[in-house]
Amino acid sequence: MSAHNLNTVLHPNLRNFINVPGFSVTGVNDCFLCPDALHRFEDRCVGIFGSRPSCRAVRDDMTAACALIATLDAKRGAPTVVCINAAPRGTNEPGVIKQNHDNGTPFGFVKYGETLITSTLTGYELSLAKKLLPKQVLGLLEVPAVMEYMLQLGRVTETQAQHVCNSQYRSFEFLPDAAAWLYAGENLPFTEISMDQIPDMPGIVWKIDNFGNCCTTIQTCERVGAVRGGRSQTLHWGVLPHYERLADVPRGKAAIVSGSSGFGFGHERRFLEIVVGGMGNAAKELGITVGSEVFEVFGVPGNRQRSKAS
Numbered sequence: 001m002s003a004h005n006l007n008t009v010l011h012p013n014l015r016n017f018i019n020v021p022g023f024s025v026t027g028v029n030d031c032f033l034c035p036d037a038l039h040r041f042e043d044r045c046v047g048i049f050g051s052r053p054s055c056r057a058v059r060d061d062m063t064a065a066c067a068l069i070a071t072l073d074a075k076r077g078a079p080t081v082v083c084i085n086a087a088p089r090g091t092n093e094p095g096v097i098k099q100n101h102d103n104g105t106p107f108g109f110v111k112y113g114e115t116l117i118t119s120t121l122t123g124y125e126l127s128l129a130k131k132l133l134p135k136q137v138l139g140l141l142e143v144p145a146v147m148e149y150m151l152q153l154g155r156v157t158e159t160q161a162q163h164v165c166n167s168q169y170r171s172f173e174f175l176p177d178a179a180a181w182l183y184a185g186e187n188l189p190f191t192e193i194s195m196d197q198i199p200d201m202p203g204i205v206w207k208i209d210n211f212g213n214c215c216t217t218i219q220t221c222e223r224v225g226a227v228r229g230g231r232s233q234t235l236h237w238g239v240l241p242h243y244e245r246l247a248d249v250p251r252g253k254a255a256i257v258s259g260s261s262g263f264g265f266g267h268e269r270r271f272l273e274i275v276v277g278g279m280g281n282a283a284k285e286l287g288i289t290v291g292s293e294v295f296e297v298f299g300v301p302g303n304r305q306r307s308k309a310s
Contacts, residue, residue, distance in 0.1 A: 005047075007047050007048050009155060010048075010150075010155050010156070010177055010180075011048060011177070011180050011181070011184065013184040013185065013186065014048070014049070014180050014183070014184045019050075020079050021078075022075075022078030022079055023049075023051075023078070023079040023080070024051065024053065024054060024075070024078070024079075024080055024081075025045050025049050025051070025053035025054070025080070025081045025082075025083065025176075025179075026053060026054045026055070026056070026071045026075075026080060026081070026082045026083070027041050027042075027045070027053050027054070027055040027056070027082075027083050027084075028055075028056045028058055028064050028067045028068060028071070028082065028083070028084045028085070028086070029041065029055070029056075029057065029058065029064075029083070029084070029085045029086065029171055030057070030058055030059060030060065030064070030085065030086045030087055031085065031169065031171060031172075032055055032056070032057035032058075033057045033059070037169070037172070038055055038057065040169075040172055041053070041055065041171070041172050041176070042055060044172055044176050045176050048176055048177065048180050049081070049180065053083075054071075056070075056071070058086055060086055060087065060088065060123075061086045061087065061088045061120075061122060061123035061124045061125045062123070062124045062127075062201070062202075062204065062206055062217070062291075063086075063206050063207065064084050064085075064086035064119075064124075064125045065124050065125055065126065065127050065128045065129070065201060065217075066128060066206045066207065066215075066217060066261070067084075068082060068084060068117065068119075068125070068126070068128065068129055069128045069129070069132060069261070069262070069263050070261060072112070072115060072129075072133075072263055073261070073262060073263050075115070077113055077114060077115070078114070079114040079115070080114070080115045080116070081115075081116050081118070081179045081180070081183050082115065082116065082117045082118065082119075082179075083118050083119075083171065083175045083176060083179050084117070084118065084119035084120060084125050084126075085119070085120050085170075085171035085175060086120060086122075086123075086125055087120075087122065088122045088123030088124070104120075104170055105120055105121055105122050106121060106140055106141055106142050106143065107119060107120055107121065107140075107141045107143070107170075107174070107175060107178065108120075108121045108126070108138050108139060108140050108141060108193075109138070109139045109141065109178075109179075109182055109190070110126065110129065110133075110136045110137070110138050110139070110195070111136070112129075112133050112134075112136060116179060116182055116183050117129065118141075118175060118178060118179045118182070120171075121138075121140065121198075123199065124198075124199060124201055126138070126195070126198045127198055127199055127200060127201035128201050128217065128263075129195075130195045130196075130198045130200075131200070131201060132219075132263045132264070133263075135195065136195055137192050137193075137194075137195070138192070138193050138194065138195050138197075138198070139190035139191070139192060139193075140190055140191040140192075140193050141178060141188065141189075141190050142189075142191075143164065143165055143170065143174055144165050145189045146174075146178060146181075146188050146189060147161040147164050147165055147174075148161065149188060149189050150181075164177075201217050202217070202293070203216065203217060203218045203222075203293065203294045203295060204216065204217055204291055204292060204293055204294060205274070205288055205289070205290055205291065205292045205294060206290065206291075207290065208283045208288070208289075208290055211279065211281065212276070212280070212281025212282050212283040212284055212285075213259070213273050213274070213275045213282055213283075214273060214274040214275075214282050214283055214286075214288045215259060215261055215271060215273050216271055216272045216273065216274070216294050217271065218271060218272045218294060218295075219262060219268070219269055219270065219271060219272070220242075220258040220267055220268045220269070220270055220271075220272055221268040221269065223242075223272065223295070224242045224256075224272075233256055233295070234295065235256070235274070235294055235295055236292065236293055236294065236295070237254075237274075237286040237287070237288060238254070238286075240254055240255050240256050240274070241253075241255050241256070242255065242256045242257070242258075242272075243255050243256075243257050243258075244257070244258050244267050245257060245258070245267075246259075246273075246275060246277075249275060249276075249277030249278075250277050250278075251277045251278030251280075252276065252277060252278055252280060253276065253277045254274070254275070254276050254280075254282060254285065254286060255274075255275060255276075255277065256272050256273065256274050256275070257272070257273050257275055258270040258271075258272065258273075259271050259272060259273035260273075261273075272294070274286065274288060274294075
């Protein structure tokens with residue numbers, strides 16, 4: 001690599017964006033389970049955008065989908081670039097990309113207000129975004145086509161383009177640059193495809209927090225709507241009442257509540273959580289594991305028994 005700042009060559013049009021109030025970059029990546037990979041991505045984003053990103057380490061495409069919604073909910077519409085990379089582990093549903101590619105699947109992007117979401121397209125990464133955000137057009141990016149475009153603009157050399165196309169760590173070598181180009185309004189070559197091609201998210205437990213509360217992928221309105229007063233629901237672990245708030249659950253009693261995660265205002269937009277009142281540990285007391293189906297019978301497309309997430 002040459003001694004000059006390559007980022008100024010790659011991103012001459014980005015300088016007007018890095019000082020926008022509230023602007024930030026978020027990385028959601030299964031590579032971040034390795035500290036070295038995480039720090040390399042952080043440093044790459046600092047070099048491009050001028051600030052250190054917020055990063056979430058995930059284990060699969062389903063948890064990546066939930067991490068994306070958590071990011072959107074936290075940012076409250078502030079200008080954001082999101083970079084997602086996650087392999088489908090135990091995913092049976094086909095992703096958008098069904099054919100084989102030379103060096104991994106292509107990436108895609110979708111815009112929502114001032115937020116740019118870039119992601120691998122291998123499974124459920126965008127399934128919750130498909131459900132919770134208004135209908136959007138998904139752009140499919142082929143790495144070789146994008147690098148050829150940048151080669152023609154004189155932003156990269158032939159050696160640099162080949163390096164990116166053949167890289168093992170494409171979410172480091174390609175994704176942050178592609179996100180920066182898109183955010184700056186560069187006319188990257190892409191193919192428009194429908195978000196309807198993204199598989200529907202199943203109703204599962206995607207996270208168990210440090211208190212043993214079991215967070216699901218199901219919004220309150222999907223199952224219990226705005227009904228108050230402990231309406232019972234049949235789960236795999238028994239019949240549990242629903243309460244709007246955690247504070248309403250009797251001590252020692254297992255229940256489902258409208259949790260803190262979700263997108264939009266109102267308890268009906270929050271994701272359901274399985275809890276035990278009085279700081280009980282629902283995961284231990286009920287034997288719940290990440291990846292478990294939530295309801296015995298529940299009309300969520302793609303809902304079926306799933307193996308425990310790795």
